[in-house]
Amino acid sequence: xxxxxxxxxxxxxxxxxxxxxxxxxWPALFTEEQICAEFYRITTVDLMRTFHGSLEKHSAQLIxxxxxxxxxxxxxxxxxxxxxxxxxxxLWSSTSDNLAHRKMTVLKGLPLFxxxxxxxxxxxxxxxxxxxxxxxxxxxxxxTVVEDDVASSxxxxxxxxxxxxxxxxxxxxxxxxxxxAFALLFDLLYVLNTDFSxxxxxxxxxxxxxxxxxxxxxxxxxxxLKTKLLL
Numbered sequence: 001x002x003x004x005x006x007x008x009x010x011x012x013x014x015x016x017x018x019x020x021x022x023x024x025x026w027p028a029l030f031t032e033e034q035i036c037a038e039f040y041r042i043t044t045v046d047l048m049r050t051f052h053g054s055l056e057k058h059s060a061q062l063i064x065x066x067x068x069x070x071x072x073x074x075x076x077x078x079x080x081x082x083x084x085x086x087x088x089x090x091l092w093s094s095t096s097d098n099l100a101h102r103k104m105t106v107l108k109g110l111p112l113f114x115x116x117x118x119x120x121x122x123x124x125x126x127x128x129x130x131x132x133x134x135x136x137x138x139x140x141x142x143x144t145v146v147e148d149d150v151a152s153s154x155x156x157x158x159x160x161x162x163x164x165x166x167x168x169x170x171x172x173x174x175x176x177x178x179x180x181a182f183a184l185l186f187d188l189l190y191v192l193n194t195d196f197s198x199x200x201x202x203x204x205x206x207x208x209x210x211x212x213x214x215x216x217x218x219x220x221x222x223x224x225l226k227t228k229l230l231l
Contacts, residue, residue, distance in 0.1 A: 110203050147160055
């Protein structure tokens, strides 16, 4: 992959091929190890270490911001924070699990806080659903797959897999958790030279500018958030 990097980068930037064409020509690129390596070749930034480190650094302040203004963001934000509080009570002795739920809350709440509509970005399906039923119409998305036998009960659904969808096709599956899926999705968009969707441009801009510290200029909305995080 190192030897073909220059050719691959030139092809992707100049020809802007479909994701399916890139997968067909360079299938090895679509593994976590290689997509992270490709990101490093482009940016010299360690994707996972930087993303997860920044997320841990800013999660407490972001959740405080969510709580301070939750009334302005409707029931979705309130429900998200209620679920976090419930999980913290259930897992009070497990610091690592609490941190995982905080990360998940931060990422799910980010589009709401930025007044964007998550749309198809975050979807849930049953492990018995056919793939085409949850990928159809999804240009950019993260799919959480849950067990069919508990999804309709009062207990929390059991997650069996997390998958990433681009151009209505699963390009990554069995991702270990939601925060890693967000990191890989951002990585893919960056590596494939894909523009951020208009519906979620501020969400991905925060990932780029705040979490990954890439780029020198940002929108007024994202700059405002960056300023609040420093308070």
